[in-house]
Amino acid sequence: MPLWNIYHPPSTFVDDASKQALARDILPFYTAIGLPAFYVVVNFIPMPAGTMYIGGERNDESRARPFVRFALDHIAVHTPDDDAQYRRVRERFEEIVKPHVADKGYSWEFHVAETERRLWGIDGFAPPPWGSEGEKLWAEKNEAVPWEDKK
């Protein structure tokens, strides 16, 4: 459900270990509120020199710091329309990515698009409601399995 597309120059996230480390560190962001770990999909999309521009300038060695752009889609759970709650999500995001960007001398930007939960499916199933028994089952199995909503 969260889909993370990470557009990055090849000088960042060079080896698979650095990619997987980030992909794993973000799991608690979602599993802490009960979402199954397998909901979290992360795509690292390398942007070779000359294909990515910030303010019209190339994202290459001419920059003081390489720039990484995170584009997130949130589907299962939306942030309530409340300044404090949005701030909390933002701060949590920054806390998680810090070791993977700031601490490595990278510059970064992120934004989140929230999309309609009812236009979402995994392996042919409509995912169980947030906080439901079905969701607990999915989290436990860590895969999409038949579930029934007991209202």
Added chain:
Amino acid sequence: MPLWNIYHPPSTFVDDASKQALARDILPFYTAIGLPAFYVVVNFIPMPAGTMYIGGERNDESRARPFVRFALDHIAVHTPDDDAQYRRVRERFEEIVKPHVADKGYSWEFHVAETERRLWGIDGFAPPPWGSEGEKLWAEKNEAVPWEDKK
């Protein structure tokens, strides 16, 4: 108008024929409600081993089934805010992709973002309203041509 971005491991949609077969099978999803076929744009974005993670795990041969992630944008027509209608869109989607994912032993996930129709353009034109004479003309020509809205 629908834009389909399909993030897939190289072990899936290996040849062009398998890509084009999917791109063609989804057309009726849209043309059945009068939309021109050329609105349907499908991007297959290959994700080499080590660039895509599900629940922190690599999307490679270590998984039981390769995982394909569909990210759709719908612009021309939005689903009415009604559970039954959303369910119908979801079921139609699953029906269409089944031969291309489930039947091939893949795992898959999709979600749809619906965006503002008035922030959309093709070849310099604002596309004609849904169900209009202009849209019928575009569907018939299967390209963007001058049209006039006769209210």
Added chain:
Amino acid sequence: MPLWNIYHPPSTFVDDASKQALARDILPFYTAIGLPAFYVVVNFIPMPAGTMYIGGERNDESRARPFVRFALDHIAVHTPDDDAQYRRVRERFEEIVKPHVADKGYSWEFHVAETERRLWGIDGFAPPPWGSEGEKLWAEKNEAVPWEDKK
């Protein structure tokens, strides 16, 4: 803040100069309303033959004109819900890209997704409000620096 993802066949935007020219020409679209130039991020994502389909057809030399797909995210400022304002944004977009697509014999499509400003961050900062002193500071420095909102 605006994130431009440009999906294009390799026969278009062949050299870096043509990419950078577009990336620079779009800056005034945003800086004219006070936004810092470094907010503007442009990704050119090449789509080799066989990976991109329009109406089920390959986006290759079999087409009369190569097709370029612009997918934009707007975060900092949303267009007011007003037909005339949406038209103005559309016309401004077309004016800017014309030399880079129409005048080169390409076909093109764009759409804009508008996402929640409060789910957005740069270098660990929440960007300053539109039109604020903080934003003027960021525009002047052309980078994310500590700022304080003086209400």
